[in-house]
Amino acid sequence: MTMTETRTPADAGSPARPSRLAGKIRDWLVTLGCFALTIGAWEAAVHAMNVPSYVVPAPTEIVAALHRGLSSGLYLRHLSHTLQACLMGFAIGSLIGIALGAVIASFRFAELIVYPYVIMFKSMPKVALAPLFTLWFGLGITSKIVSASIICFFPLLVNTIAGLRSADEDRISLMKSMGATPFQIFWYLRFPSALPFIMAGLELAVVLALIGTIVAEFVGARAGLGTLIQIQNANMDGPGQFSVLILLSVIGLTMNVIVRKIKKWVLFWDPSAQGDDPGTQI
Amino acid sequence: MPAPAQDAIVLRGLSKTYRTRDHGDVFALQPMTLDLAAGSFVALVGPSGCGKSTLLKILAGIQKPSTGEALIHGQPVGAARGDVGVVMQSPVLFPWRSILQNVMLPVNVLGLDTARHRTVAMDMLKLVELEGFERRYPRELSGGMQQRAAIARALVTDPKLLLMDEPFGALDAMTREHMNVELQRIWMEKKKSVLLITHSIPEAVFLADRVLVMSPRPGRIIEDITIDLPRPRPMSLMGSPDFGRYVAQIREIFQAQGGLDA
Numbered sequence: 001m002t003m004t005e006t007r008t009p010a011d012a013g014s015p016a017r018p019s020r021l022a023g024k025i026r027d028w029l030v031t032l033g034c035f036a037l038t039i040g041a042w043e044a045a046v047h048a049m050n051v052p053s054y055v056v057p058a059p060t061e062i063v064a065a066l067h068r069g070l071s072s073g074l075y076l077r078h079l080s081h082t083l084q085a086c087l088m089g090f091a092i093g094s095l096i097g098i099a100l101g102a103v104i105a106s107f108r109f110a111e112l113i114v115y116p117y118v119i120m121f122k123s124m125p126k127v128a129l130a131p132l133f134t135l136w137f138g139l140g141i142t143s144k145i146v147s148a149s150i151i152c153f154f155p156l157l158v159n160t161i162a163g164l165r166s167a168d169e170d171r172i173s174l175m176k177s178m179g180a181t182p183f184q185i186f187w188y189l190r191f192p193s194a195l196p197f198i199m200a201g202l203e204l205a206v207v208l209a210l211i212g213t214i215v216a217e218f219v220g221a222r223a224g225l226g227t228l229i230q231i232q233n234a235n236m237d238g239p240g241q242f243s244v245l246i247l248l249s250v251i252g253l254t255m256n257v258i259v260r261k262i263k264k265w266v267l268f269w270d271p272s273a274q275g276d277d278p279g280t281q282i
Numbered sequence: 283m284p285a286p287a288q289d290a291i292v293l294r295g296l297s298k299t300y301r302t303r304d305h306g307d308v309f310a311l312q313p314m315t316l317d318l319a320a321g322s323f324v325a326l327v328g329p330s331g332c333g334k335s336t337l338l339k340i341l342a343g344i345q346k347p348s349t350g351e352a353l354i355h356g357q358p359v360g361a362a363r364g365d366v367g368v369v370m371q372s373p374v375l376f377p378w379r380s381i382l383q384n385v386m387l388p389v390n391v392l393g394l395d396t397a398r399h400r401t402v403a404m405d406m407l408k409l410v411e412l413e414g415f416e417r418r419y420p421r422e423l424s425g426g427m428q429q430r431a432a433i434a435r436a437l438v439t440d441p442k443l444l445l446m447d448e449p450f451g452a453l454d455a456m457t458r459e460h461m462n463v464e465l466q467r468i469w470m471e472k473k474k475s476v477l478l479i480t481h482s483i484p485e486a487v488f489l490a491d492r493v494l495v496m497s498p499r500p501g502r503i504i505e506d507i508t509i510d511l512p513r514p515r516p517m518s519l520m521g522s523p524d525f526g527r528y529v530a531q532i533r534e535i536f537q538a539q540g541g542l543d544a
Contacts, residue, residue, distance in 0.1 A: 170374045177342035177368040178391045192378045269378040
């Protein structure tokens with residue numbers, strides 16, 4: 001701990017930077033210190049009260065389980081099944097959501113035909129469909145992909161429609177005055193106008209995709225982190241379950257960070273998309 | 283161009299009626315007949331809501347007239363894409379396009395030769411004094427600079443007619459006067475027909491060969507005043523007695539109509 005408090009000689013040179021750097025170091029120390037304190041209290045409490053490890057394991061046991069699972073290759077094998085289904089579901093569900101959203105926003109008859117079903121399914125908890133998907137598509141990757149994509153589909157459908165309709169009236173008029181075709185108005189104006197909405201939808205969907213995958217694995221699958229948690233639960237392996245939960249949160253966070261990076265890159269022109277506020281984003 | 287000396291704009295009994303739920307049919311424009319000579323600079327002044335923007339939208343092909351027809355260079359509106367450049371009250375730039383890409387938008391829409399028009403676009407940016415800003419994005423430019431980019435965009439396809447709806451309304455007084463001088467310079471250089479809609483009587487007198495005064499809604503043209511002042515008109519002209527007489531004359535017409543916002 002004392003190491004972090006020493007300043008490097010390079011920082012001592014300029015008068016403005018050390019104070020800002022010192023502030024940053026202090027912030028980090030507060031966060032890390034409290035984290036260390038919480039973990040320490042947890043460890044102490046578990047030992048002091050003799051809590052059985054299948055109820056709440058000690059942090060040291062969780063780390064050991066994580067190390068065991070990762071080094072044996074067991075976690076990575078299950079992780080690859082989960083991640084594959086999750087990413088494919090995310091991609092498929094998002095693409096269908098964007099495409100159908102574009103069709104609904106562009107053609108009134110499509111809205112008339114499709115919208116009643118959309119309204120009906122929108123408010124339904126999509127995870128409740130997982131047992132049906134297992135029945136229809138079996139214990140393999142297909143039911144997981146369908147489950148993940150269904151849950152990704154709606155935020156993108158809704159956001160794409162809202163985004164395409166958000167195009168500025170004056171810009172539409174201007175394009176009409178240039179003699180633009182409806183497709184040109186879509187391509188040059190409506191679609192770029194919808195991108196902030198679509199990116200917000202993707203940010204949400206990537207986390208939802210993981211939920212959809214894990215639920216599908218709970219309901220029935222041959223492999224995957226959800227399956228692994230259920231096996232560990234049946235074996236009363238508390239440290240194992242906690243270590244997989246940590247792994248899942250790392251995956252969720254990583255995917256979210258990647259999508260946010262892509263969002264900033266895509267929306268380089270939108271100042272409101274450039275802020276980084278991890279606390280409120282998830 | 284071998285085109286015959288044709289009027290820039292011809293209106294034949296053009297009118298516009300809006301159908302509303304609460305008030306029945308609302309006349310925006312009374313039937314209107316008008317010829318505007320090619321190459322002339324015509325200003326249209328009138329109180330808010332007199333339908334002058336409606337007229338411009340019809341000429342720009344954004345709205346359809348209820349009756350009558352509008353011809354631009356002898357052709358019905360919308361027949362000759364790219365023959366009309368429009369500048370609106372706000373710049374209406376696309377934030378995801380660089381300034382050059384914004385100026386090139388009409389070229390992309392019309393499917394014209396991109397390489398050749400890039401040179402034209404750069405020339406237009408030079409004309410509106412935005413040289414060196416072509417790779418910037420709209421939010422990096424001030425309001426006046428954005429509006430100049432919008433003018434460059436309206437000019438890039440070399441349209442014969444420029445339609446301008448309160449193009450400098452959102453600018454501060456200093457920038458606005460500067461833009462007036464610039465617009466005159468561009469017009470004299472490019473020899474286009476211009477229809478300028480404005481709230482400002484001095485702006486109309488300073489820029490136009492002909493000022494059309496509209497009545498309150500339902501709009502119709504109640505006066506047609508030829509401004510006989512030599513060009514190029516310098517800023518100092520605004521202090522001259524001749525200039526003052528034209529402004530006073532138009533203002534009186536407004537007052538007689540009960541129009542206050544001019």
